[in-house]
Amino acid sequence: MSDLHDLCRFAERPITSKYVDQLNFYLRSGIPATYTIEEAYNYTNDIAAEPTTTTTPLHLICTHVPENATAEELKVVDTMVQTLFEYGAGWCLSDVNNDTPGCILIKRKLNHLNIYTQIVDSGVRAELLLRKVGEFDMEIIEDTDDLDHDRFGEVPELVEEKAEQIEQPKSDEKPDPEESNKSNQQSYLNTKLEYVDNALITKDRKDGVMMAWETDLMRLGCESLFKGSIIEDNEEDSEINILNIGFGMGIIDTMINEKNPTKHYICEAHPDVLAKLKADGWYDKKNVVILEGRWQEQLDKLLSSGEVYFNGIYYDTFSEHYSDMLELFDYVVGLLKPYGVFSFFNGLGADRQVVYEVYKKLSELDLANYGLQCTFTSVEVPKETLQENDKSVWDDVKRSYWSCPVYYHPEARFIDL
């Protein structure tokens, strides 16, 4: 423990501006904002090894900010956190319990504090910055390997979506992000799938591609899509076209088809899922059009043909990343009718609540850049999805892709409509 770490434990009350002065003094003296307890321990005990966990001053603040802090004290704590971020504190470094500072506040039920919002905002800024660095392939620091390989740096085990864990060949070369996304997808598309009770899973690794616990979330998605069939003054469009990307278990498609839209397009890439669509008679339904293949190719053709525009578009795939979704937005704005609705399975970062909140803000910002205003409805998820229960939906599945108590259901429409 160093003096900087001691300071962040708030041993002395009340917490006054002296804390900020002291913090500024340490940081200006050159102590990094990310200086960890582990590094301090190793330094004191002459240990050369690189520590594997990172308990930073921000972790300590989140652990020790008093529950009974007054409004004045909280203002001081806010300024301390702001100062740490100005000096480069990391929002997603993890401590010995694998907790980020935000996770600690959630565990302490203190995520209503402004310092939690600061952490989430810092996550959004970091993601936007990393994206720019990736876009221009900027070599702004000597070793950018971490930035290239892992968009969220130190967040361990970050699951961005329903991401499968199929082994990739190792290579020393820096991957082109677009190419590496494609090859991830190809591995998934070559993987055998299996429909079991209440789930679609990968045959070998038992990763959940789709699970029945999401049925209520799919219902919300379906309801949102049909909201896009109302033009104005409750007048219904004469032609209602819906596009769903990713068939999976066909849960949302069954709901959509029961509402009998004029045209129901389904885009699906996996051969085993396409076989299921065939076996279950989806190809024979009059209003259904199946787009066989990846949406990246299929929607391009659809957009160029100008044959159809949609009242609702839903996106729920597997083994794709947020960068894919950003590419999808180009097609969404091209294919959506002016009063149409875009929605998606919002599992972005959902294996860690604070990351989930970062993605919520980020997707809202990104959609706004495309002229789409996204609103989120908070919905409680079934208790069986939370692993602290005796019986959970993940019992027979290799790895969970969900561990948040609340689902943020997204609904996006063109701004000003």
Ligand SMILES: C[S@@+](CC[C@H](N)C(=O)[O-])C[C@H]1O[C@@H](n2cnc3c(N)ncnc32)[C@H](O)[C@@H]1O
């Ligand atoms: C999570 S499931 C969809 C579940 C669906 N919402 C339901 O209600 O059952 C994801 C589906 O997306 C498909 N998929 C993955 N990547 C795709 C892509 N690039 N284009 C089209 N389909 C894709 C997968 O094969 C899988 O069937």
